[in-house]
Amino acid sequence: MISRVADHCFWFGRYVERAESTARLLATTHNLALDAELEPAACWRPVVVVAGEEAAFVTRWGDDDATFADGERVEQTLTWDDETGVSIRRSVASARWNARSIREVVSMEAWESTNEIHLYMRGETARADFADRRQDFYRRVRSSTQLVLGQLRSTMLHDEPLDFIWLGVMVERVSQTARILDVHHHAITAGGRRHEVVATSLWLSLLRSLSGYEPFMKRNQGRVASDQVVRFLIGEDRFPRSVAYCVRSAYERLCAIRPPAAADLPGGQSLERLRILDELVRAQRSELHDGEDVHELLTTVVDEIHALCESLGKELLGHA
Amino acid sequence: MSLFADYRPLPGTFDEVLDEDGARPAFRRVLEQLGRMSSDELARHQQLAELALLNQGVTFSVYSDNRGTEKIFPFCVMPRLVSAADFAHIEKGLEQRLRALGAFLDDIYDGQRILAAGIIPPEMVLGSSTYRPMLRGVKPPGGVRIHIAGVDLIRDPDGTWRVLEDNLRTPSGVSYVVENRVISKRIFPRAFDLARVHRVDHYPTRLAETLRSVSPVTGDDFTAVVLTPGPYNSAYFEHSFLARTMGLELVQAPDLFVDGDMAYVRTTRGPRRVHVIYRRTDEDFLDPDVFRPDSVLGVRGLMRAYAAGNVALANAPGNGVADDKAVYPFVPDMVKFYLGEEPKLAQVQTYVCARDDDRQYVLEHLGELVVKAVDEAGGYGMLMGPQASAAEIEEFRAKINATPRRYIAQHRIELSTCPTWIGDRKVLAPRRVDLRPYVLTSRAGPWVLPGGLTRVALVDGSYVVNSSQGGGSTDTWVLKGDAP
Numbered sequence: 001m002i003s004r005v006a007d008h009c010f011w012f013g014r015y016v017e018r019a020e021s022t023a024r025l026l027a028t029t030h031n032l033a034l035d036a037e038l039e040p041a042a043c044w045r046p047v048v049v050v051a052g053e054e055a056a057f058v059t060r061w062g063d064d065d066a067t068f069a070d071g072e073r074v075e076q077t078l079t080w081d082d083e084t085g086v087s088i089r090r091s092v093a094s095a096r097w098n099a100r101s102i103r104e105v106v107s108m109e110a111w112e113s114t115n116e117i118h119l120y121m122r123g124e125t126a127r128a129d130f131a132d133r134r135q136d137f138y139r140r141v142r143s144s145t146q147l148v149l150g151q152l153r154s155t156m157l158h159d160e161p162l163d164f165i166w167l168g169v170m171v172e173r174v175s176q177t178a179r180i181l182d183v184h185h186h187a188i189t190a191g192g193r194r195h196e197v198v199a200t201s202l203w204l205s206l207l208r209s210l211s212g213y214e215p216f217m218k219r220n221q222g223r224v225a226s227d228q229v230v231r232f233l234i235g236e237d238r239f240p241r242s243v244a245y246c247v248r249s250a251y252e253r254l255c256a257i258r259p260p261a262a263a264d265l266p267g268g269q270s271l272e273r274l275r276i277l278d279e280l281v282r283a284q285r286s287e288l289h290d291g292e293d294v295h296e297l298l299t300t301v302v303d304e305i306h307a308l309c310e311s312l313g314k315e316l317l318g319h320a
Numbered sequence: 321m322s323l324f325a326d327y328r329p330l331p332g333t334f335d336e337v338l339d340e341d342g343a344r345p346a347f348r349r350v351l352e353q354l355g356r357m358s359s360d361e362l363a364r365h366q367q368l369a370e371l372a373l374l375n376q377g378v379t380f381s382v383y384s385d386n387r388g389t390e391k392i393f394p395f396c397v398m399p400r401l402v403s404a405a406d407f408a409h410i411e412k413g414l415e416q417r418l419r420a421l422g423a424f425l426d427d428i429y430d431g432q433r434i435l436a437a438g439i440i441p442p443e444m445v446l447g448s449s450t451y452r453p454m455l456r457g458v459k460p461p462g463g464v465r466i467h468i469a470g471v472d473l474i475r476d477p478d479g480t481w482r483v484l485e486d487n488l489r490t491p492s493g494v495s496y497v498v499e500n501r502v503i504s505k506r507i508f509p510r511a512f513d514l515a516r517v518h519r520v521d522h523y524p525t526r527l528a529e530t531l532r533s534v535s536p537v538t539g540d541d542f543t544a545v546v547l548t549p550g551p552y553n554s555a556y557f558e559h560s561f562l563a564r565t566m567g568l569e570l571v572q573a574p575d576l577f578v579d580g581d582m583a584y585v586r587t588t589r590g591p592r593r594v595h596v597i598y599r600r601t602d603e604d605f606l607d608p609d610v611f612r613p614d615s616v617l618g619v620r621g622l623m624r625a626y627a628a629g630n631v632a633l634a635n636a637p638g639n640g641v642a643d644d645k646a647v648y649p650f651v652p653d654m655v656k657f658y659l660g661e662e663p664k665l666a667q668v669q670t671y672v673c674a675r676d677d678d679r680q681y682v683l684e685h686l687g688e689l690v691v692k693a694v695d696e697a698g699g700y701g702m703l704m705g706p707q708a709s710a711a712e713i714e715e716f717r718a719k720i721n722a723t724p725r726r727y728i729a730q731h732r733i734e735l736s737t738c739p740t741w742i743g744d745r746k747v748l749a750p751r752r753v754d755l756r757p758y759v760l761t762s763r764a765g766p767w768v769l770p771g772g773l774t775r776v777a778l779v780d781g782s783y784v785v786n787s788s789q790g791g792g793s794t795d796t797w798v799l800k801g802d803a804p
Contacts (some may be wrong), residue, residue, distance in 0.1 A: 002575050005590050100377065101551050104563035104570045108376075115377045160588065256590065265589055316588045 006164045008102040010317060013168025015095035016114070020030030020145035021176045022088050025050065026075050027127030027138035028209035033071050037198055040069040040244045050176075051078055051086045069126055079130065088141055089121045095148075107155040110148050117144040160257055164202045167312075169255040174246035175305050177210060181233050181243075182298040189226065189291050203229050229296055244285060247278045257316070270311045277304045322355030323362065323748055330750050334479045334736040336455070337401050346403040346799070353511040354398070359746045364742055365507045366397050378499050380554045380787065393496055394792030399504045400738045400753060400774040401515070405664050407798045410473065410481060411768045413665030416467055416655060418759050418766040421486060421642045423658035425465045428641060439657050444674065447725060448647070449695060450640030452603075454610060458627045460636045462534025462763050467598075467634035468527070469759040470489050470494070470773075474668075475736035482733070483667040484754065486511045487641040489635060490600050493495060493773040494758050495521060495558035496793050498565075501771070504795040516769035517797040524565035526760055526767060527598075531566075533762035534583070534632040535595045544596035545571045545585060559600050565782070573601070578621030581628040596632045603637040611637075640684070645694035645728050646672060668733060673724040682729040683720065686713045689729040704783070706732055735783055738794070740776055752777045754785050755796065770798045 025047055033043040045068035048054050057077075061067040066072070081087045096118040106114070120126050120140070126290035129137040149169065156162045177250045184206045188199060203224050207213040216232050216239075236242040240249075251274040260275075280300065288294050313319035324343070329335035337344055357365075370392060373379070379390035402410075427433050428445060433444040442527040445451055455722040470491025472484045482518050501520050505512050531544045543768075548559035550572050563570035576594065582589040584591040599606065605617040611616070625631045642646065649670040671678040671689070682689060686705050693701035703716040720727045737750035756770035774796045775785035 001588050002569055003586050003588055004572065004573060005569070099553075100556075100560075102570070103377070103557075103560035104546075104568070108564075112376055116375050116704055121373065164588075267588070318586060 001160045001164075003316065005102050005105060005161070007313075007317035007319070008098045009105065009161050009164035010168040010171075010312070012095055012098040012102070012106070013165035014172040015091045015098060016145050016148050017169045017172040017176075018086055018089035019088050019095060019117075020142050020171070022051070022078055022086050022091060022212065023138045023141040023145070025180065025209050026078055026088075027135060027142075028205055030075065030138075031073070031208075032133060032201070033207040035201065037195075038202075039065070041065040041070055041242070044068050044071050044074045044187075046187050047078070048074060049183050050179045051084075052179075053084055053086070056084070075134075092118050092121045092141075092145075102161075105161045106284075107151065109155045110151040113144060113148045113151055117141070117148070120144070137241050163253045163257045167257070168320065169252055170246045170250035171254065171305055171309065173241060174243055174250065176303060177233060177243055177246065178298045178301040178305075180206065180209060181230065182295060182302075185226075185230060185291065185294055185298075199226070200224050208231075212239060212241060215239050227288075230288060231285065234281070234288065234294075234297070243298075244278075244281050247274065247281050250274055251278050267312075267313045268315070270308055270315050273304065273311060275309050277301070277308075322352070323357060323359060324351060324739060326357045327748050327750070328449060330734075330737055332476050332477055333750070333752075334475050335750060336475070336736055336738045336753065338739070344403075345508075346405075347780075348400050350511055350515040350797075350799075351400060353514050354508060357508075362397065362741060363743065363746055365663050366743060368395050369395060369503045369507065372503065373499070374727065376499075377557065378496075379557055393787055394778055395496075395503070396741045396776055396778075396794040397504065397507055397796040398739055398748060398793055399797045400739050401497070402755070402796060402798045404799050404801050406481070406657055407518075409664070411770070413481075413483075413663075414469075414471055414757060414759050414768050415766045416659065416661060416664050417471065417483065417486070417651065418466060418761055420651065420655040420658050421469075421488065422464070422466050422761065424654045425636070425639060425642050427658070429458065429638060431460070434654065434657055436516050437657065439653050440647070441674075443725070444650070444672070445641060448641055448644050449640075450644050452638040452641070455638040459629070460534070461536045461626075461629050461632035464534050464634075464761050464763060465528075465565070465636040465639055466642075466759075466761050466790050467530055467534065467636075470756045470763070471759065473665075473755045473757065474733055475755075476636045477734050477736075483651070485645075486643040486648065487756075488639040489603070491756070491758070492555040492558055492600075493775075494769075495561040497758070497769070497771055497773050498523060498561075498794070500793060500795040515797055516556075516800040518800055520769060520771040523758070524562060524767050526769070527562065528566040528568070530760045530762040530767075531596045531598055531632075531634055533764065534627055534634065535767075536632060537595055542596075543569075543585070543592060543594050544598065545569045545576075545594055547571055547573065547576070547597050547599040547601055549573075549601050553600075555600065562598070568598075573605070573617050576619045576622070578619060578625045581621075581625045581630055582713050583619070583622060583625045583631040594631060596634065603640070606633070606637060645692055646725065648675070649728070654732060668730050671729040673720050673727040673729065676704045678729075679720065679724050682727075683717060686717060688731065690732045691716050691727055691729045694728060695726065704732065732783065735777075735785075738774070738776065740778065740794070749780075752783055752785065753794075772796050772798075 005028055029043055029047050033040055038064045048057050048068060057067055070113050079088045082090050096114050099111055099114045103111055153163055207216050234243045237244055239245055254271050254274055258265050258271055284297050329338055337347050379392050381387040427640055434440055467486050470487040473481050474484045475481055497520050535542050545562040546568050548570055560570055560763045571585055577584055583594045585594050604612050607622040608618045609620050626633055648671055655661055655663040671682045673679045673682055689705045691703040735752040738753045739748040740751035742749045753774050753776050755772050755774050758769045760767050776792045776794055777783055777785045778792045779790045785789040
């Protein structure tokens with residue numbers, strides 16, 4: 001397929017996934033801040049860090065707890081701000097822009113759903129929902145974006161364009177999981193010994209923010225401990241947001257796009273990078289002993305995914 | 321009570337569906353059915369239709385606006401009806417006209433017999449900025465030049481159909497024909513059923529066949545693409561619509577390159593040869609080597625590949641000389657010259673300011689005429705004499721005297737009207753319309769889509785149907801047979 005089109009596919013997938021994951025993170029944290037006996041800044045700062053917006057927040061509002069204690073401001077900014085790269089509205093607009101650039105590729109159903117959520121985010125209804133029915137608002141964003149992802153899989157040819165879209169989804173998702181886990185793991189374990197109830201509620205909130213609460217419970221029969229959560233979110237093969245699952249799935253998509261045996265086609269470097277990352281995650285997932293190991297592995301994942309995107313751009317997506 | 325009960329056609333104007341005595345016979349039963357809807361119901365359908373268009377992204381980008389503003393093309397839910405007899409006449413007339421225009425282009429880019437025979441003054445053709453001398457002697461692959469034409473027709477107060485303009489370069493609007501139909505079928509299923517309307521949704525299939533017919537290679541290993549200037553173009557929706565419904569790739573100029581006089585598209589698996597390009601870019605921006613050296617757009621070497629017969633371009637570059645407003649007055653002569661036939665379709669009497677007699681007449685009657693600059697489109701660069709101020713008339717007088725060749729003039733035609741839904745008053749009122757049918761010409765010859773884009777001047781009293789100036793559209797029902 002045309003390289004520019006593949007690029008739009010890849011980014012379409014990333015932005016849809018990003019909108020969903022930002023909405024989920026904000027909804028979960030909103031809930032957490034209501035229940036837990038936690039300082040507001042301890043709830044919200046990690047969200048801003050995961051979003052990659054810590055520096056921007058400090059520049060705009062100053063480097064103290066007050067900046068991060070204002071949950072309303074965090075939600076406002078990460079939902080509406082067009083200057084903030086991960087804000088829901090901007091992610092939706094970018095997803096829609098990419099889809100519009102390849103409308104002949106995206107199925108009609110998926111396009112219409114993408115367009116509708118964009119129009120919703122630009123209209124007054126969304127503002128009113130956000131003001132009066134916050135959880136319903138997040139739910140609508142999430143279900144609309146999930147609808148798009150489902151429609152893509154059930155109404156498009158399972159062919160190269162969908163492979164690129166899904167590669168984008170997986171790349172975005174694994175970065176999200178890795179960053180969320182890294183930030184929270186650090187916050188929960190480094191904050192000194194917390195009351196067990198508080199720690200548990202934090203772990204549960206983390207699982208919820210990755211749609212992993214129920215799957216985790218099914219695997220662990222209700223026992224919540226930090227090691228188990230970490231192993232689950234990194235290594236569980238069957239959980240569609242775990243690091244291992246996303247890396248493997250991205251690798252499989254790339255194999256479909258550029259088969260390992262097809263040495264004459266472009267994409268060899270990217271494929272090799274993903275293969276090595278997949279091996280690494282699988283080798284280390286059962287040997288994570290302390291916080292250092294976890295942090296190190298997650299940092300490697302984030303860096304490697306970044307490098308992967310660079311090489312995908314050069315090899316397949318027509319970047320200079 | 322029927323929706324049409326209070327509808328009154330304008331005096332001195334042909335109304336498409338009603339005359340003083342009510343519905344025209346061919347439409348009586350359909351109109352009875354259409355009129356059963358209450359005005360509240362129609363208003364609700366109108367709103368839903370607009371919302372559906374917005375949600376589907378059936379929009380055009382607004383040039384005057386910065387990035388990203390999109391609007392729906394204003395749409396009236398009440399369909400415009402065309403009788404079987406009328407359309408049969410249009411169809412025959414258009415086939416003939418397209419054959420003549422094709423022959424004219426072949427001739428102009430070859431022996432120029434029509435100029436030598438004195439049928440058209442050579443300076444009218446050779447002096448036109450749309451004439452491309454460098455294309456003389458170049459044979460288009462498949463022998464077709466006007467693969468896609470959109471011909472604007474109007475109807476005068478006698479009900480005579482007349483050609484107003486031929487669009488032979490990159491005519492747009494056909495996507496609205498298909499999309500408008502989806503909506504009107506949903507709103508008026510019973511009337512639609514009763515009316516027995518020709519379908520229009522096979523247009524993309526016919527277009528794909530047309531493109532395939534001019535491929536420089538035979539067999540299945542064939543690639544056609546749609547070339548768009550990109551998502552900011554006002555007709556981007558249509559470009560993507562056509563690519564999607566034909567199953568072709570939509571490309572932008574940077575996706576293409578030429579090597580060894582062959583055109584290729586850059587793919588994730590390396591270069592792939594391209595055989596036919598349905599280009600929706602202006603020909604000025606096709607190839608910087610040939611047309612606009614200053615342009616960063618375009619595909620370097622594309623015209624070389626075209627001249628070598630390795631890639632077909634639809635429409636062929638150079639067609640502008642045949643839809644030039646200065647050449648328009650001579651189309652009936654072309655029909656006689658090339659086909660030896662009498663023109664079946666009338667057109668509008670036109671004064672060519674480059675001719676002394678005509679110019680003198682025009683200058684003496686500026687207040688009654690519509691003056692058009694030959695190289696402007698979209699309703700720009702016009703003088704509407706009957707509505708113009710004295711200052712505007714004087715301005716055009718000076719312009720015509722300075723460069724007579726740039727201007728033509730016509731009497732203002734009282735365009736026919738159609739019952740049109742006026743949302744804020746919740747009534748049907750007469751508004752002026754034109755009709756743009758689409759003609760596809762493959763290697764086998766022309767084919768007319770039984771339908772077309774009806775454009776409506778939505779503003780009360782307006783004669784300008786262009787979407788850039790307050791025009792909208794409505795679905796066009798071409799009936800298969802006249803009503804029982």
